[in-house]
Amino acid sequence: MSRLHVDPDAFRHLAGRVVDLSADYIAGLDAARAYPETSGEQTEKLFHTPLPRKGMGARAFDDLAAVLGHVRAPGPRMLGYVLGAGEPIAAIADLFASVVNQNVTAWRSSPASVTIERTVVEWLAEAVGCAGFSGSLTGGGSPANLMGLAMAREAKAPANEEGARPAVVYASEQVHMSISKAVALLGLGRKQLRLVPTDDQFRMRPDELSRAIRRDIAAGEKPMAVVASAGTVNTGAIDPMAEIADIAGEHGLWMHVDGAYGLLAAMAVPEKFAGVSKADSLSLDPHKWLHQPLDCGCLLFRDPAIARATFSDSGDYVRSHDAGPVEGFCFFDESMELSRRSRGLKLWLSLRYHGLDAFRAAIEDDLEHAKRLAALVTAEESLELLAPVELSAVCFRHVGAGEGAAGDALNAAILKRVNERGRVYLSNAKIRGQFALRACFVNHRTTAGDVPVVVEEVIEAASQVR
Numbered sequence: 156m157s158r159l160h161v162d163p164d165a166f167r168h169l170a171g172r173v174v175d176l177s178a179d180y181i182a183g184l185d186a187a188r189a190y191p192e193t194s195g196e197q198t199e200k201l202f203h204t205p206l207p208r209k210g211m212g213a214r215a216f217d218d219l220a221a222v223l224g225h226v227r228a229p230g231p232r233m234l235g236y237v238l239g240a241g242e243p244i245a246a247i248a249d250l251f252a253s254v255v256n257q258n259v260t261a262w263r264s265s266p267a268s269v270t271i272e273r274t275v276v277e278w279l280a281e282a283v284g285c286a287g288f289s290g291s292l293t294g295g296g297s298p299a300n301l302m303g304l305a306m307a308r309e310a311k312a313p314a315n316e317e318g319a320r321p322a323v324v325y326a327s328e329q330v331h332m333s334i335s336k337a338v339a340l341l342g343l344g345r346k347q348l349r350l351v352p353t354d355d356q357f358r359m360r361p362d363e364l365s366r367a368i369r370r371d372i373a374a375g376e377k378p379m380a381v382v383a384s385a386g387t388v389n390t391g392a393i394d395p396m397a398e399i400a401d402i403a404g405e406h407g408l409w410m411h412v413d414g415a416y417g418l419l420a421a422m423a424v425p426e427k428f429a430g431v432s433k434a435d436s437l438s439l440d441p442h443k444w445l446h447q448p449l450d451c452g453c454l455l456f457r458d459p460a461i462a463r464a465t466f467s468d469s470g471d472y473v474r475s476h477d478a479g480p481v482e483g484f485c486f487f488d489e490s491m492e493l494s495r496r497s498r499g500l501k502l503w504l505s506l507r508y509h510g511l512d513a514f515r516a517a518i519e520d521d522l523e524h525a526k527r528l529a530a531l532v533t534a535e536e537s538l539e540l541l542a543p544v545e546l547s548a549v550c551f552r553h554v555g556a557g558e559g560a561a562g563d564a565l566n567a568a569i570l571k572r573v574n575e576r577g578r579v580y581l582s583n584a585k586i587r588g589q590f591a592l593r594a595c596f597v598n599h600r601t602t603a604g605d606v607p608v609v610v611e612e613v614i615e616a617a618s619q620v621r
């Protein structure tokens with residue numbers, strides 16, 4: 156018998172220990188610090204240990220408790236970045252998915268898992284108002300954006316055979332860094348990314364987009380794609396997608412929507428996302444506003460034939476499709492990935508357990524929390540709201556040191572102090588050149604009672620650092 160053999164009873168016992176530890180952890184999240192008291196020295200000492208040549212057996216599990224003491228807890232007042240807290244039913248599915256260990260490459264490799272993933276992708280498309288789109292689950296919004304722009308390139312400036320030629324991509328000046336990374340990785344060159352000015356609500360200005368495209372055409376450049384942000388990472392601004400789609404159509408450009416932060420909110424406030432179904436491709440992130448444990452992103456596209464032209468290596472997909480659209484289906488012909496874990500299983504289990512309406516309600520709660528925080532900030536003399544609250548990101552600052560470098564330094568010090576205090580965790584953004592404190596509600600554990608804590612903590616921290 157292999158020395159790696161684990162007796163089923165030992166598995167039951169060890170997994171039970173982990174489940175117990177996890178359940179206790181979840182039970183303690185409300186009281187847990189939002190940021191651990193730790194240091195690089197401590198984590199090195201605890202975890203940077205020599206390679207174990209001999210097995211430790213069950214003792215290896217003993218240090219899992221130490222891990223919990225040095226992580227940023229997914230508790231109710233974790234409001235930094237754009238990150239869900241991890242929904243426990245989906246976590247159970249992740250364990251199951253790892254045990255069943257399917258390689259979700261093609262129907263013939265994993266009939267159930269491929270069918271489940273194709274189904275949940277269809278559900279997601281329907282939930283955000285893009286019924287009929289297909290796609291695949293990814294490691295996050297970044298790979299989904301990369302694949303969306305790879306499709307744009309193959310559709311508008313084919314490069315798979317001859318190599319990339321210069322072509323221009325347009326996005327607002329608020330666009331997420333994953334887009335500029337994708338433009339670089341695709342060999343288009345960052346200089347070919349035009350950052351279109353935004354209006355007073357940080358939305359792309361369609362007139363400026365048209366002007367930039369015309370300027371490039373006149374200069375002999377090749378416009379290729381426009382990326383609309385459906386929820387910018389800084390302030391949650393939503394670009395005017397219907398108008399952008401018209402402009403893209405007029406000039407024959409691919410339209411990709413970066414919805415990694417915001418698009419799932421189309422379940423709750425569809426009117427804010429008018430025009431989204433006119434896109435050619437879209438990214439969204441179930442590990443953000445659908446509360447799935449990391450990782451789970453999603454790429455959706457209108458035309459699978461373009462996905463196959465982009466990602467199939469040799470045209471062999473024609474042959475595999477001879478087996479029919481179900482049994483001949485291959486994710487590897489429509490994705491840059493080959494071996495892939497079953498990300499669909501967690502979505503499938505947690506959507507079936509809770510129902511879509513529960514997820515919609517959680518998003519509605521987050522939108523409410525953000526409005527409430529914005530109102531509290533506005534009412535508080537020492538604080539100033541820095542951007543309109545379109546979705547659930549609230550950017551604000553303490554005004555105690557005025558504007559400019561002194562104001563930025565005060566707010567940076569406040570942020571550091573707030574996070575050290577450990578009651579809430581915030582992140583930051585740069586808004587019109589100013590350092591902003593940023594709270595983003597995409598956390599199903601946050602309650603209305605947690606919202607005032609943000610203001611309390613910022614004011615308390617300010618009194619400590621000034």
Ligand SMILES: *Cc1c(COP(=O)(O)O)cnc(C)c1O
Pocket residue numbers: 237294295296297298331333384386387388413414415416417440452
């Ligand atoms: C988070 C985010 C991304 C990147 O997604 P990852 O899942 O972190 O790779 C891209 N765009 C926006 C607007 C985001 O908020």
